[in-house]
Amino acid sequence: xxxQLSRFNDPLxxxxxxxxxxxxxxxxxxxxxxxxxxxxxxxxxxxxxxTEDTIHLYAFTPGLSGEDxxxxxxxxxxxxxxxxxxxxxxxxGRTWYxxxxxxxxxxxxxxxxxYVDPDQVExxxxxxxxxxxxxxxxxxxxxxxxxxAA
Amino acid sequence: MTEKDRVTTLSTAEGRExxxxxxxxxxxxxxxxxLVPPVEVFEDHDAxxxxxxxxxxxxxxxxxxxxxxxxxxSGDIMxxxxxxxAATFAEIRGSRYRRHFTLGRELDREGIExxxxxxxxxxxxxxxxxxxxxxxxxxxx
Numbered sequence: 001x002x003x004q005l006s007r008f009n010d011p012l013x014x015x016x017x018x019x020x021x022x023x024x025x026x027x028x029x030x031x032x033x034x035x036x037x038x039x040x041x042x043x044x045x046x047x048x049x050x051t052e053d054t055i056h057l058y059a060f061t062p063g064l065s066g067e068d069x070x071x072x073x074x075x076x077x078x079x080x081x082x083x084x085x086x087x088x089x090x091x092x093g094r095t096w097y098x099x100x101x102x103x104x105x106x107x108x109x110x111x112x113x114x115y116v117d118p119d120q121v122e123x124x125x126x127x128x129x130x131x132x133x134x135x136x137x138x139x140x141x142x143x144x145x146x147x148x149a150a
Numbered sequence: 151m152t153e154k155d156r157v158t159t160l161s162t163a164e165g166r167e168x169x170x171x172x173x174x175x176x177x178x179x180x181x182x183x184x185l186v187p188p189v190e191v192f193e194d195h196d197a198x199x200x201x202x203x204x205x206x207x208x209x210x211x212x213x214x215x216x217x218x219x220x221x222x223x224s225g226d227i228m229x230x231x232x233x234x235x236a237a238t239f240a241e242i243r244g245s246r247y248r249r250h251f252t253l254g255r256e257l258d259r260e261g262i263e264x265x266x267x268x269x270x271x272x273x274x275x276x277x278x279x280x281x282x283x284x285x286x287x288x289x290x291x
Contacts, residue, residue: 044205045242049235058229060205060242062269087201093194100188101203128205128269129229 043102044080044130046110053141055116055134059108062128063101069130073118078110078132115140183244187223187271191251196282198257198275204247205269214264214273219255221262223271224248256281 047058059080061069069082086103112118112134120135190201200223204212207225215222226246253275261276 046239047237047242048239049231049237051232051234051236054232056232056235058242060269062203062205064268087190087192095193097191097193099190101190101201102188124230125268126230127208127228128203131230 042108043084043106044108046080046108048110053136055112055136057110057132057134059130059132060128061125061130064125064128064130066125069125071121071123071130071132073112073121076112076114076116076118078112078121078134079107080109080130081105081107184246184248185242185244186249187247189249196277198277200251200271200273200275202247202249202271202273203269204266204271207247207266207269207271209266212264212266212271214262214271216253216259216262219253221251221253221273221275222248223251223264223273225266225271 044059044061046060049056049058057078061080061082061084064082064084068084069080072079072081083105084103087101115136116134117137122133124131124133187202187204189203190199192199200221202223204223204225204227206227206229208228211226211228213222213224215224224246227242227244256277257275258278262273264271264273266272
């Protein structure tokens with residue numbers, strides 16, 4: 001029995017291990033590399049975009065209404081929490097062939113940069129996409145500085 | 151791998167077939183990257199249902215088409231993007247969803263209904279009368 005187990009010490013396996021570790025490092029999510037970052041495929045998926053004076057965060061929350069989602073900013077971290085119930089209705093006599101859609105409770109956290117004003121957050125939900133608009137602080141926006149002639 | 155090998159077959163309760171193509175990444179169309187929406191497929195007494203998560207798709211950008219026995223669902227993702235937005239982080243990297251299903255002959259082509267609400271598509275594929283599960287009354291002898 002132990003002979004079988006020891007096979008996993010084979011140098012080939014450590015090569016795989018090294019390869020996987022390298023892939024994890026090379027392909028980890030850029031931009032959200034902090035403690036709260038979620039693995040790929042986490043619900044809801046999030047996209048972030050930026051303009052000169054705003055940050056736009058899009059959370060893909062299909063099937064949820066405004067009451068199902070709790071949005072909050074705590075200490076510079078934006079939290080999206082909620083629960084998606086499994087497909088309802090009578091389930092008697094139902095045969096399932098595929099269940100790929102997410103069901104259950106979820107939390108996603110996004111560390112906001114310091115230059116975001118936590119008091120100016122707007123959120124809208126349409127067609128299963130939650131759009132959160134955050135404003136940058138006035139002093140952080142790009143500014144042209146006039147160069148005076150000496 | 152031939153096209154046929156990539157088709158996975160799901161046998162339904164009564165031994166019928168509901169096939170589904172290309173479970174992995176959809177081949178990218180010209181320009182736009184396509185996403186495969188996660189689905190739920192289930193069957194009840196008189197219909198087969200497909201639920202698909204397609205956030206960002208509205209009634210206007212949704213397309214449900216039946217060609218021969220292949221049902222294709224597709225839709226463009228529309229989000230309110232102000233001008234001059236630069237993407238800083240993206241988990242959804244694509245602009246549309248697409249997925250095909252091969253239907254068995256027992257489904258009523260004319261009676262297919264589709265609705266979309268909050269980014270979830272619901273397709274009802276009714277069975278033809280001959281294929282409904284029927285309870286047979288047992289008479290006392």
